[in-house]
Amino acid sequence: MKVILRHPKRREVELAGRRRVEELLKELNVHPDTVLVIRGGELLTRDVVVREDDVIEVRPVISGGAGAPRRRAGRCE
Amino acid sequence: MRCRKCGEKAAIEIRRHNTAFCAPHFVDHFRDQVERAIRGQRMFGPDQRVLVAVSGGKDSLALWDVLLDLGYRTSGLYIGLGIGAYSAESQQKCETFAAARGADLLVVDLAGEYGFDIGEIPTLTRRAPCSACGLSKRYLFNKVARERGFDVVATGHNLDDEAATLLGNVLHWQAGYLARQSPLLEESAAGLARKVKPLYRLGELETAAYAVLRGIDYIVEECPNSVGATSLRYKEALNLLEATSPGTKMMFLQGFLDRARALFVGQEQVALHDCPQCGQPTTGDACAFCRLIGEVQRRKAERAERRARRAVAAAASAQR
Numbered sequence: 001m002k003v004i005l006r007h008p009k010r011r012e013v014e015l016a017g018r019r020r021v022e023e024l025l026k027e028l029n030v031h032p033d034t035v036l037v038i039r040g041g042e043l044l045t046r047d048v049v050v051r052e053d054d055v056i057e058v059r060p061v062i063s064g065g066a067g068a069p070r071r072r073a074g075r076c077e
Numbered sequence: 078m079r080c081r082k083c084g085e086k087a088a089i090e091i092r093r094h095n096t097a098f099c100a101p102h103f104v105d106h107f108r109d110q111v112e113r114a115i116r117g118q119r120m121f122g123p124d125q126r127v128l129v130a131v132s133g134g135k136d137s138l139a140l141w142d143v144l145l146d147l148g149y150r151t152s153g154l155y156i157g158l159g160i161g162a163y164s165a166e167s168q169q170k171c172e173t174f175a176a177a178r179g180a181d182l183l184v185v186d187l188a189g190e191y192g193f194d195i196g197e198i199p200t201l202t203r204r205a206p207c208s209a210c211g212l213s214k215r216y217l218f219n220k221v222a223r224e225r226g227f228d229v230v231a232t233g234h235n236l237d238d239e240a241a242t243l244l245g246n247v248l249h250w251q252a253g254y255l256a257r258q259s260p261l262l263e264e265s266a267a268g269l270a271r272k273v274k275p276l277y278r279l280g281e282l283e284t285a286a287y288a289v290l291r292g293i294d295y296i297v298e299e300c301p302n303s304v305g306a307t308s309l310r311y312k313e314a315l316n317l318l319e320a321t322s323p324g325t326k327m328m329f330l331q332g333f334l335d336r337a338r339a340l341f342v343g344q345e346q347v348a349l350h351d352c353p354q355c356g357q358p359t360t361g362d363a364c365a366f367c368r369l370i371g372e373v374q375r376r377k378a379e380r381a382e383r384r385a386r387r388a389v390a391a392a393a394s395a396q397r
Contacts, residue, residue, distance in 0.1 A: 006297055006298075008304075031316055031320065033092070033280075033282055033316055033319060033320065034282075034316060036282070036285050036286060036289060038289065041289075042088070043088040043089055043100070043286055043289060043290065045078040045087050045088070045089065045090050045097060046078075046090065047078050048078075059285070059289075059297060060297075061135070061281045061282050061284075061285035062237070062281060062309060062312055062313075063134055063135065063136065063281060063299060
């Protein structure tokens with residue numbers, strides 16, 4: 001299957017065989033609460049089995065932050 | 078995994094609620110959580126005018142979408158910060174979103190109106206770009222809200238943002254920031270507009286899922302300046318805790334709001350007065366934004382002077 005990763009930069013990974021989303025994320029070392037797993041516009045939960053011919057996008061959901069040290073701790077507006 | 082409401086195939090699992098929803102029931106859940114936040118905190122009513130600060134990202138566009146969907150009177154405010162291709166794309170996302178919904182979008186261009194942009198800050202001043210960016214946005218949200226008669230400014234901060242901010246403020250015992258960390262900050266007589274965060278009960282997995290399920294075309298790439306941000310490390314730390322104890326982030330934030338915030342309120346009272354240059358509220362002589370503009374103008378003038386001197390020297394040398 002083709003897996004499209006968006007973080008830190010967009011890249012594509014080819015993986016052989018079918019597996020559950022949960023196992024896929026573990027293999028990619030991605031925390032399940034930090035990404036959406038998308039197949040053709042459909043959101044997949046961790047128990048869904050993805051197949052060899054699928055194109056899967058692993059889209060990060062963590063946003064914000066300021067790049068330099070500063071006093072205010074929060075995310076930018 | 079099945080939807081808790083209808084038993085159809087689930088689109089999203091929300092572990093802190095130990096539940097899962099199909100797409101339509103998740104959208105209902107999202108709306109309910111936003112309504113609960115707005116009503117529970119008395120953020121605004123159906124007749125009030127809401128200025129939604131939009132960046133082109135998932136949170137702010139999801140917020141604007143749900144407020145429009147719930148029938149609130151909203152306008153979007155986009156600030157053109159001049160962060161290269163990132164700003165150009167994020168503005169285009171906001172404009173496309175607004176045009177598709179016939180919604181009112183206000184755009185303030187930092188370079189056009191104030192003569193500088195965030196991309197220039199590191200070369201002109203010793204400030205970090207994020208510090209100038211945050212300062213400019215806070216100033217402009219307030220200024221536009223006051224000048225155009227909005228009742229409230231709404232931002233897309235979500236549960237993860239608020240929990241990470243809280244962790245940072247607790248680690249550094251920032252008493253003043255802890256006093257002001259709230260989903261609702263009331264309008265002040267000194268000229269600060271009312272500010273609200275209607276997404277504070279929803280995690281960023283939920284805001285991203287809502288954006289995808291509602292077909293919102295948002296900017297997925299992060300601001301290039303956010304690489305290595307401290308707040309992202311706090312989010313990672315909280316996600317580690319959440320992985321083994323779902324609900325930790327909500328418990329941390331809600332517990333603070335219910336039981337601890339009141340202890341900090343009033344401890345660091347500051348007196349606000351009008352900035353003599355622009356009239357916006359400030360604690361100092363000139364406000365921080367006017368000081369930033371002054372610094373940028375001074376540096377630009379110094380730079381122009383150096384260039385002129387070099388040109389004169391080069392011309393003199395050519396004549397010799």
